[in-house]
Amino acid sequence: MSALEKGGSRVIITVLGKDKVGIIAWISTLLARYNANILDISQTILQEFFTMIMVVDLAGANIEFKDLREELAGQGKMQEMKVTMQHEDVFHYMHRIEGGR
Amino acid sequence: MRISFSPNEILETVRMVEDQNLDIRTITMGISLRDCAHSDAKTVQAKIYDKITRLAQDLVKAGEEIEAAYGIPVINKRISVTPISLVGESCDVYDYVGIAEALDRAAEEVGVNFIGGFSALVQKGFTRGDAALVEAIPEALSRTKLVCSSVNVASTKAGINMDAVLKMGEVVVETARLTAEQDGIGAAKLVVFCNVPEDNPFMAGAFHGVGEPECVLNVGVSGPGVVNRVVRANPNQDLGELANLIKQTAFKITRMGELVGRAASKRLGVPFGIVDLSLAPTPAVGDSVADILEGMGLAKCGTHGTTAALALLNDAVKKGGSMASSQVGGLSGAFIPVSEDAGMVSAVEAGALSLDKLEAMTCVCSVGLDMIALPGDTPTETVAGIIADEMAIGMINKKTTAVRVIPAPGKQAGDRVEFGGLLGGAPVIKVHPFSSAAFVRRGGRIPSPLQALTN
Incomplete structure (x- = not known):
């Protein structure tokens, strides 16, 4: 993952949509296919939407960052879910004063 | 590794990008062209083209990679250069339009969407090169697509050069006239400044100031x-x-x-x-x-x-x-x-x-x-x-x-x-x-103001 800075290979993936059976199974299977390692999952209902947030390590992933992002968004659409993926640093910078680390 | 952000924080960021148009408007690479001066106009143009295409060859690719890596859109990649009046001034025969065309070709080659710095700083007066550049602006902007121009005609320390103000009135009108078939778009690439900043990444006013390093990135x-x-x-x-x-x-x-x-x-x-x-x-x-x-x-x-x-x-x-x-x-x-x-x-x-x-x-x-x-x-x-x-x-x-x-x-x-x-x-x-004619045609300079008695 040459595209990532500071050796950090962790990304945050969000899945938003209507709650239904099998969402976690679906995205876990998808990520496993690319050897992306899920480190933590939290899910909640926020503003009437099912919201799942995952920390995923792409250190051993066999897909480029950009391609995975597109794959998640595209596959998500078919499931009627909105899936986004951003580097963890984005959230550190935006929400922590010491974001530069 | 636990999630160290609250769901609200994460969703706030996601929504900023997805729904509220948060983006990086521009990554602008400032490039000094001071070492491109030469007595022969064609040599200047060749040196300019070579230096820009060498230093900025990976700029667009880097912007796209960052966009992919962080999930934040990077809308524009641009270049700013040393005020061209300085670079072209050493030529025996001036050809500022030719330099503008060289800038345009270089910008096109590296894939940026604007290049700024067809500029002069004339708040206290014109050198020969400044005058030739300003004269060339209408033709330069009508014959290029990506070149942006700016002229600083005033500052708090120097006052207002009213001869330059009148001249720029003419240049703005003429630039619009030469691009009449596109509603005068040439004038949209031309800015007249007071107290111009030398590290501005935004167009059309970006240029790479003389106090700047060899090459720099501004965002x-x-x-x-x-x-x-x-x-x-x-x-x-x-x-x-x-x-x-x-x-x-x-x-x-x-x-x-x-x-x-x-x-x-x-x-x-x-x-x-x-x-x-x-x-x-x-x-x-x-x-x-x-x-x-x-x-x-x-x-x-x-x-x-x-x-x-x-x-x-x-x-x-x-x-x-x-x-x-x-x-x-x-x-x-x-x-x-x-x-x-x-x-x-x-x-x-x-x-x-x-x-x-x-x-x-x-x-x-x-x-x-x-x-x-x-x-x-x-x-x-x-x-x-x-x-x-x-x-x-x-x-x-x-x-x-x-x-x-x-x-x-x-x-x-x-x-x-x-x-x-x-x-x-x-x-x-x-x-x-x-009419403002009789006033602006007086010419001369409006003196710089007192820095005390500040009411």
Whole structure:
């Protein structure tokens, strides 16, 4: 993952949509296919939407960052879910004063 | 590794990008061309082309990689260069249009969408090269696509060069005339400045100042949509509380500029210069500075109270942004272009926003009279008068001001012009019918102001 800075290979993936059976199974299977390692999952209902947030390590992933992002968004659409993926640093910078680390 | 952010924090960031048009407006690479001077004009052009295409060859790719890696759109990749009047001045026979064409070719080759620096600084007077460059601006801008030009005609320390102001009135009109088939778009790539910053990443006024290093990366952030959402989500907050919320939002927006600037700097092996804290609108719905002012409680941008609302906004953006970045520079403030801001366009169409009110607003925010279409028959002296007023505001208030107006050939007040893309489109605004000619034709220099007795 040459595209990532500071050796950090962790990304945050969000899945938003209507709650239904099998969402976690679906995205876990998808990520496993690319050897992306899920480190933590939290899910909640926020503003009437099912919201799942995952920390995923792409250190051993066999897909480029950009391609995975597109794959998640595209596959998500078919499931009627909105899936986004951003580097963890984005959230550190935006929400922590010491974001530069 | 536990998730160390709350769901609200994560969703806030995701929504900023997905729904509220948060983006990095530009990564601008500043390149010194001082070592491209030569007595032969063709050699200068070749050296310029070679240096730009060498240093900036990976700029666009780096921008795209960063966009992919962080999930933050990087809209524009641009280049700014040493004021070309300095670079071309050493030639035995001047060919500034030829240099503009070399810049255009280099920009096209590396894939950037604008290159700025066809510029001169003449606040105290013209050198021979300055005069030749200014003379060449209309032809240069009509024969190139990507070249942007700027001329600094005033400063707080030097006063206002009124000969240059009159000359630029003529140059603006002539540039519009030579690009008449596109509503005078050439003038949209030409800015007249007071107190021009030397590290501004935004077009059309970007150039690479003489105090800058060999090569540097400057970043311009955006995010009127994000600020707008915060303002509208808090209709009952008093203005002090609102300013605080805007500060916090500006911090978050600017942080993205800092992140992207550092990443680009590392990737390209070029030092990171500054983050420009500006709120830069686009014609996209919801990405408007006028919408923010209306969200604060004004029925239409331009009505009484607009200047006060803008002053609050501008200051809060600077306070939040300066905390978020290690180095701040450029223009840093809210931009109020007309054609590039759907809310401003709507305010002009509704008769709420006039040229005079826009001028007043420039006293309290970044930049100046920006992207305003004037009637095609506006006399050059009237354009010069508009420039002189704006220069005076900058000079007295020790701030950058600028004029980028487009006298649209064949159009009258109320007609519409279309420039397309980020430049947008706008109704032609009314100018005063009374002549400024005898005043601006006096020429000479308006002396620099006292720095004491500040009432």
